Amino acid sequence: MTEISPSLTEARAAGQGPPALAIRGLSKRFGSKLAVNAIDLDVPAGSFCGLVGPNGAGKTTSLSMATGLLRPDAGQVWVHGVDVWGSPLEAKRLMGLLPDGVRLFDRLTGEQLVTYAGLLRGMDKDTVVERVRDLLETLDLARDAGTLVVDYSAGMTKKIALASALIHAPRLLVLDEPFESVDPVSAANIRDILHNYVASGGTVIVSSHVMDLVQRMCDHVAVIARGSVLAAGTVDQVRGGLSLEDRFVELVGGRNQTAGLQWLRTS
Amino acid sequence: MVAHLLRLKLALLRNSLRRSTMQIVGLAIGALYGLGILGMVLVGLVALGTQGPETIGVVTVLAGAALFLGWLIIPVVAAGLDMTLDPARFTTYAIPMRSLLAGLSLSSFIGIPGAITLLASVGTAAAWWRHPLGAVxxxxxxALAALTSIVASRAVTAASASLASSRRFKDLSGVVLLVPLIFLGPIVAGVTAGVKDFKDYLPSLAGTLSWTPLGAVWAVPADVAGALWGQAAAKLAIALATAAALAWIWKACLQRALVTPAYSGSRRRGAGSMGFFRLFPATPAGAVAARSMTYWFRDPRYSAGLVIAPLLPLVLVFAGSRAAGGGMLGTTLALGGVLAAFLVVWSISSDISYDNTAFALHVASGVSGTADRSGRALAAGSLAVVPGVVYAVVGTGIAGTWALLPAVLGLILGAVGSGLGLASVFSARFTMNAPLPGDSPLKSKPGNNFPTMLIQLAGFAGVGVLMVPEIVLAAVAMSTNRPVLGWIALAAGVTLGTVSLMAGLRLGARQFDRRAPELLLAVSADR
Known part of the structure; x- marks a missing residue:
């Protein structure tokens, strides 16, 4: 691990505690495809970090390995200094996770599902009841609390999954595509919740395709493509004067420069 | 356009075969099975040709009507038998309705059931080898009959699909339709026994059927062979009208389905209904038990098992009813209770496969193996003991052998304990080919069922071995009518059941703690 990312040196220089998430040499191979290729990444505690990359870049695979859902072929992950694959139970207590493309126990009602997530974490009943009520209220799901999750719309499903990830008040929140199919009002509410959470000392990692959103919302960003981290650091460091979107396209490449589709003209 | 749809179906078939060799094996077995049936049918038809035209007519009408009924009923029960070309997927392409209908119906012949139906239907000509006109x-x-069958099944699927866009209906119908299916054996046996003058009855049944949409098309050749031109024309008209009416129903349903989104909401309900979560302690294990319990009643894949298991003893009793008297009946019922209890507890062996990727919540929360295993076992165990004990008491009551109740209870508790113990290890070790959440309980993906069957068989054998002491003791107690041995069997059942359960939970928990991410990866593979 000779390469040291900018954010790591920054964190060391600032003399803070261990980073909220530290990844070293993380690799995963599916058959002949190298999905994640020995990535290093540090997310400082108290940051709002965006993880951006094209489809199939290895974002979800990296996050799954970082959160203890998928065993890496090589490499290590620490959450606030706790080795995720060495002492998983301790590490998982520190993390809240909103996975993407994963089913929920959708034959439970929304209220039951969030309660279930709390009780699974071993929380006591009264705290769970109180927090479930708060979460459903804040995420505007109170009126559908008794509806089965299978009958929820896509946006409501995202929100109830987010509630399940927040119930145990984690120190690190890992959200894979949290804003997909969420309506603008709910998205704004969620952003407020996340900003308050970061302001109170929590750390958030979101993966997203939407560069504008990441540029507006996050203070740190990591660009992943073809299983490698192309750039990481504060948003201003990474974009270097350009808009994040332009910088992203410059890093990742693949834009077609021709005029293209000449026939697709209506006039 | 029709050719495009046919080519698409072929391409889908080819690509599905390219995915895994097990798919090829599955298709080959299916094809062999189909060809075997076809061969038998054709041989039977040629042999039938030696009879007079009347007999041939009766047999083809009855068999044909049955085939037609099959095409009508099976798609509803099996919830979309072959939906590789689901019309909903063509919504965004502006395909003319006429081409879509023609393409979809013709493409149904690419596939084992469709192809065999077509060949067998056209093959009825073989029965008319002594009557050339009838053969033509x-x-x-x-050909018309095969086409009508396909259109009928499509129409029924489309009609029920527009009805079934409500999830509640889909859940309920999947479970309710299972009940007559289980009793099919006893019902058929009862009907055949009941109709004494069976041989006289059949021709009149065929005669009636030949004037209905079910049998008309099959009756035409007999009338042609017998030179009853008027009758033949009338029946052909009925057949054509049937096909046209079905096609119209299909088209109407499809037209509506293509403009109605699949999602249909239900009433909004506020907080406050915590269901089973109120009953179980607020611990991780208690939560897992409450969640499992909710699924047993709300997820058709589980509730189907919960409906079938208690019915099985009754089926056994029906099957044995003509063989034995009342005493035997009661004993059968009591032993059926053991089977019912075992089937309920054994279904948790595929629990994680049923969870599918929802299992990610357990992995992400860091649930301990002990909590996960014991919660699932608690739910299934409490559900299994109820029908088991009820049948044991009722059964020994009918048989008048109260003294042997302890022996049966010993068997039940042994089966529940050993079953839960072994299933807890199995479900932490293997994932199986299970229907996905939301699918019909009967649906399973073709091709890779072989390993699943092997695992299940190994499990049954394993539980059998674990229960040898109780089984031997109970068998001796019952056959020699020595109640003391029955009490010993009860003690053995309780002790061995508890030991197996504890050992199974501990072993399963250790497996779970070590392999939870691998289990999640395995269930993610077949989403």
Missing amino acids: AALVCG
């Missing part, structure tokens, strides 16, 4: 009519009518 059979060729035409066979």
